[in-house]
Amino acid sequence: MFATVFPQLIGLCTGALLLTSALMVWRHSLLASIRLLSVQGFALAALVAVIGLEEGEAEVIIVSVLVLLVKGMALPWVLAHETRATTRTDEAPRLNPTAGLLTVALLTILSYVVASRLLSGDTSISAHAAPIGLAMVLIGFLLLITRRQAGSQLIGFLVLDNGIATVAFLTSGGVPLFLELGISLDVLLVVVILYVFAGRMRNKFGNTDIDQLRKLHD
Amino acid sequence: MTPVEAGMLGQVALLAAAVASALLVPSARWRSRVSGILCALLAAAGVITGAIALTGGRGALTIPTALPMDPLVLSPDRLGGLVMVVVSVVGVLASLFGIGSARVASASRTAWASMAVFLFGMQLVPAATDVVSFLLFWEIMTLGSTALLLAHHATRGTVASALVWYSAMSQLSFFFVLAGFAVLAGATGGTGFAALATLDPASWQASLAFVLLLLGFGGKAELVPLHVWVPRVLPEAPGHVAAAMSGAMVNIGVYGALLVCVRLLPNGPAWWGVLIMALGAVSALYGILQASVASNLKVLLAYSTTENMGLVFLGLGASVLLRGDHATGAADAALLAALLLMVSHAAFKATLFLGAGAVARSTREMNLDRLGGLGSRMPWTAGAFGAAALGAAALPVTSGFVAEWMLLQALVHGSRVGGEVVSVTSSVAMPLAVAVIALTAGLALLTFVKAYGIAFLARPRSAQATAAREVPLIMRIPLIIGALLVIGLGLLPGPLTEALASAVGPAFTPDVRTIGLAGVDARGIDVVLDPTTFVALAALVLVPVLAAILISARRHPTRVSPLPWAGGGSRLRPRMQYTATSYAEPLVRVFDDVLRPTRDVEVTHVGESRYLVERVHVEQSVSDVIETRFYRPVLGLAQRFGVLARRAQNGSIHRYLSYSFVALLVVLIVVSL
Numbered sequence: 026m027f028a029t030v031f032p033q034l035i036g037l038c039t040g041a042l043l044l045t046s047a048l049m050v051w052r053h054s055l056l057a058s059i060r061l062l063s064v065q066g067f068a069l070a071a072l073v074a075v076i077g078l079e080e081g082e083a084e085v086i087i088v089s090v091l092v093l094l095v096k097g098m099a100l101p102w103v104l105a106h107e108t109r110a111t112t113r114t115d116e117a118p119r120l121n122p123t124a125g126l127l128t129v130a131l132l133t134i135l136s137y138v139v140a141s142r143l144l145s146g147d148t149s150i151s152a153h154a155a156p157i158g159l160a161m162v163l164i165g166f167l168l169l170i171t172r173r174q175a176g177s178q179l180i181g182f183l184v185l186d187n188g189i190a191t192v193a194f195l196t197s198g199g200v201p202l203f204l205e206l207g208i209s210l211d212v213l214l215v216v217v218i219l220y221v222f223a224g225r226m227r228n229k230f231g232n233t234d235i236d237q238l239r240k241l242h243d
Numbered sequence: 244m245t246p247v248e249a250g251m252l253g254q255v256a257l258l259a260a261a262v263a264s265a266l267l268v269p270s271a272r273w274r275s276r277v278s279g280i281l282c283a284l285l286a287a288a289g290v291i292t293g294a295i296a297l298t299g300g301r302g303a304l305t306i307p308t309a310l311p312m313d314p315l316v317l318s319p320d321r322l323g324g325l326v327m328v329v330v331s332v333v334g335v336l337a338s339l340f341g342i343g344s345a346r347v348a349s350a351s352r353t354a355w356a357s358m359a360v361f362l363f364g365m366q367l368v369p370a371a372t373d374v375v376s377f378l379l380f381w382e383i384m385t386l387g388s389t390a391l392l393l394a395h396h397a398t399r400g401t402v403a404s405a406l407v408w409y410s411a412m413s414q415l416s417f418f419f420v421l422a423g424f425a426v427l428a429g430a431t432g433g434t435g436f437a438a439l440a441t442l443d444p445a446s447w448q449a450s451l452a453f454v455l456l457l458l459g460f461g462g463k464a465e466l467v468p469l470h471v472w473v474p475r476v477l478p479e480a481p482g483h484v485a486a487a488m489s490g491a492m493v494n495i496g497v498y499g500a501l502l503v504c505v506r507l508l509p510n511g512p513a514w515w516g517v518l519i520m521a522l523g524a525v526s527a528l529y530g531i532l533q534a535s536v537a538s539n540l541k542v543l544l545a546y547s548t549t550e551n552m553g554l555v556f557l558g559l560g561a562s563v564l565l566r567g568d569h570a571t572g573a574a575d576a577a578l579l580a581a582l583l584l585m586v587s588h589a590a591f592k593a594t595l596f597l598g599a600g601a602v603a604r605s606t607r608e609m610n611l612d613r614l615g616g617l618g619s620r621m622p623w624t625a626g627a628f629g630a631a632a633l634g635a636a637a638l639p640v641t642s643g644f645v646a647e648w649m650l651l652q653a654l655v656h657g658s659r660v661g662g663e664v665v666s667v668t669s670s671v672a673m674p675l676a677v678a679v680i681a682l683t684a685g686l687a688l689l690t691f692v693k694a695y696g697i698a699f700l701a702r703p704r705s706a707q708a709t710a711a712r713e714v715p716l717i718m719r720i721p722l723i724i725g726a727l728l729v730i731g732l733g734l735l736p737g738p739l740t741e742a743l744a745s746a747v748g749p750a751f752t753p754d755v756r757t758i759g760l761a762g763v764d765a766r767g768i769d770v771v772l773d774p775t776t777f778v779a780l781a782a783l784v785l786v787p788v789l790a791a792i793l794i795s796a797r798r799h800p801t802r803v804s805p806l807p808w809a810g811g812g813s814r815l816r817p818r819m820q821y822t823a824t825s826y827a828e829p830l831v832r833v834f835d836d837v838l839r840p841t842r843d844v845e846v847t848h849v850g851e852s853r854y855l856v857e858r859v860h861v862e863q864s865v866s867d868v869i870e871t872r873f874y875r876p877v878l879g880l881a882q883r884f885g886v887l888a889r890r891a892q893n894g895s896i897h898r899y900l901s902y903s904f905v906a907l908l909v910v911l912i913v914v915s916l
Contacts, residue, residue: 119897135908139915166907170900 031079032150038072039157046164050125053116055108058180059101066097073194088205095209107220108176120171132163151195161188173234175223186212247302250292257285258363265355278355279342289331289366296324313435315376323369325746326498333491333593334362336721337483340597343718354394361387368495373435374424385413405475412472419459426452444511456503464496464552467526471870477545482600489548490593497555497585504563509750516564519556524679526553531683535690536831536865538611538823540599551588555581558650565657568665572767573657575753580650582743587642591634594725598628605711611823616703620711625699627722632691634729637684642732656768693826702817734775735761840865
């Protein structure tokens with residue numbers, strides 16, 4: 026029964042991941058992006074849970090709960106808290122939405138081409154979905170280089186991280202619990218540091234536009 | 244544990260103690276005292292260790308590493324012991340002098356901690372028996388000296404720019420040394436000096452390594468064209484730091500060159516000798532020319548170091564060349580002369596810089612044109628500085644004289660063995676070298692007459708010079724020790740020369756003996772010098788004459804009568820005296836083409852008439868030709884490249900992220916192709 030539903034569930038979760046990533050490029054509002062990030066976190070947790078059910082390992086289920094707590098709740102909450110404190114909550118990206126979505130399409134195609142070369146020997150269902158993870162990494166990078174606000178940078182960074190996690194789960198059937206715990210804590214730490222940093226920036230410049238950060242001082 | 248091992252471990256312990264006291268003692272006064280004494284003890288441990296190694300003591304410390312190469316062993320041989328002694332004696336003097344420097348920057352935590360690190364690195368470079376530990380201590384020495392200079396950047400703005408020059412040139416030297424050793428290690432497959440010494444000196448790798456190492460060590464020894472940092476850095480350093488750098492650190496450069504020519508690659512081809520001689524001759528001439536026209540006392544001393552190191556390398560080069568010609572006696576004498584020059588230079592240059600430090604402390608003035616009359620105000624400093632200046636001018640009864648005498652003897656006797664001309668190269672090179680030394684000695688005499696005469700004699704030319712007072716006892720002691728060393732080594736050259744001769748074995752075996760009252764007998768070239776006997780004989784003649792003159796003067800006291808017409812001379816003012824600039828004026832005119840001075844004469848007329856002059860302002864500055872003609876264009880080129888590179892590196896985070904993104908995309912596309 027589960028074996029027949031499994032491919033659809035994997036497709037559903039990865040589709041949600043890709044869709045949320047693409048929508049983040051399209052939307053300008055920071056709060057909307059954060060909601061999308063939260064949805065993405067839930068989708069990632071669901072993906073991990075599906076893989077865990079298919080493989081029948083309790084440890085992977087625990088990891089999925091951890092992902093849900095950290096990526097679906099804790100990080101979006103921290104970001105939303107930071108964003109509400111800023112005066113500007115919308116973004117003026119360097120790329121207009123149409124061009125952004127076109128670029129997303131191109132990056133997705135590229136990742137499918139690359140993945141078909143790299144994973145040509147692997148015919149499992151999860152390996153088929155792996156290009157989505159690669160596409161998310163590239164989309165996260167795109168967000169990093171096109172967004173100006175420090176908050177958007179954080180979102181781009183987290184999408185990139187989600188992409189890496191997706192590739193890891195899909196290709197190797199999940200990472201050990203300890204490793205995942207370490208990675209999650211690292212990400213949480215980076216976000217907290219950047220959160221403090223953004224707060225400092227806002228105090229100093231009145232906004233969090235990182236274009237201001239061009240000169241080195243000693 | 245042998246005494247040498249105990250000595251080296253003692254240096255490590257004293258380094259730790261000195262750094263700890265520099266960092267932990269809160270009051271600046273006490274910090275100077277405690278750290279200064281610990282630094283002096285550290286250097287004294289170096290003196291003892293080096294002296295034991297020089298007299299044949301052995302011992303080895305192994306630094307444990309996990310690196311796949313020959314073990315890192317510290318074990319000074321006789322030559323290393325000699326250099327360790329020379330460097331450490333200067334270290335003792337500089338540390339003692341430093342105790343008295345009350346200036347806040349000199350007594351800071353950074354200054355004392357880095358002073359200890361600097362001394363430690365310098366003292367252990369000669370103990371290294373492999374490339375890695377040599378470079379390790381070399382870098383410790385360089386970093387220590389850089390931090391030591393950095394401690395003064397808060398007081399003067401020019402320190403920062405001088406430090407940039409120093410760091411850049413130090414790294415350039417390090418690069419050359421590293422590259423040279425890398426070539427040797429690549430050719431022989433080992434990193435220990437014993438392994439490197441197996442290379443055939445006639446091979447091309449040996450020649451390439453020789454040129455690279457010569458440039459690297461020449462840079463540390465302040466040779467032209469790598470000397471540009473010297474006239475910038477040494478004037479910025481306080482007296483004791485400049486003494487440690489110019490009196491001790493340059494010897495490490497000489498040690499490196501000796502290591503190459505005596506230990507690693509003896510019996511090199513003749514052109515090596517010619518190259519070293521040329522480098523030395525150019526440095527000697529250029530250095531003393533710049534020194535003779537300099538009016539800043541420390542700049543003068545700094546350029547004089549370049550001159551003396553040039554002479555050292557001239558002797559070393561002559562030794563390599565003569566050895567190739569099988570004129571062994573003269574070759575050994577030339578090498579001994581180089582070592583004597585190194586030792587005597589360390590003694591008098593350290594004393595001179597300490598003297599300059601004392602003057603700077605009392606007057607806060609280094610411009611000779613504004614000094615004068617310090618002889619009666621600072622008699623101890625003046626006496627020590629005067630003795631050291633005699634040494635620098637290579638006048639008799641000083642160590643400088645013995646050294647230059649030995650060098651000239653070696654060169655004069657070098658081109659012929661038993662009446663036969665040994666080779667065309669040396670019969671051309673030796674007379675030229677003698678001419679260079681003659682010109683250098685003449686200019687050195689002028690230079691130091693100026694340095695001593697303008698600063699210490701005549702009337703004070705400024706209020707600061709008038710108000711100068713003698714420095715405290717703790718600063719006088721190292722000055723006096725230094726002056727005694729200069730005179731002592733000059734009066735008793737026999738034992739010193741024998742010790743030096745034992746240091747260069749077994750590759751070189753100079754035959755020298757002590758003769759008469761500690762005189763020297765160089766049997767290889769059949770020459771004898773016995774200064775003490777000479778002085779005793781001269782005293783036998785002169786004492787009765789002087790006594791007779793004094794007695795007759797007592798009987799006929801001279802009458803002092805006011806001059807009826809003195810032409811203005813009866814109201815002699817300080818401004819009527821010679822200044823350093825006017826004293827050097829003839830020289831500047833003679834060597835106009837080399838020095839290229841810029842003169843600025845500004846005449847202010849009295850308001851009513853153009854025929855009456857109110858004041859004349861003359862300013863003359865001599866720039867370093869090598870810096871303006873060679874370094875500036877290279878720097879300009881680098882600057883232009885830097886401007887181009889800044890377009891790619893504009894500081895924008897987005898720009899850098901884009902680079903990474905594009906790189907990632909390119910990699911992915913290449914992978915999928």
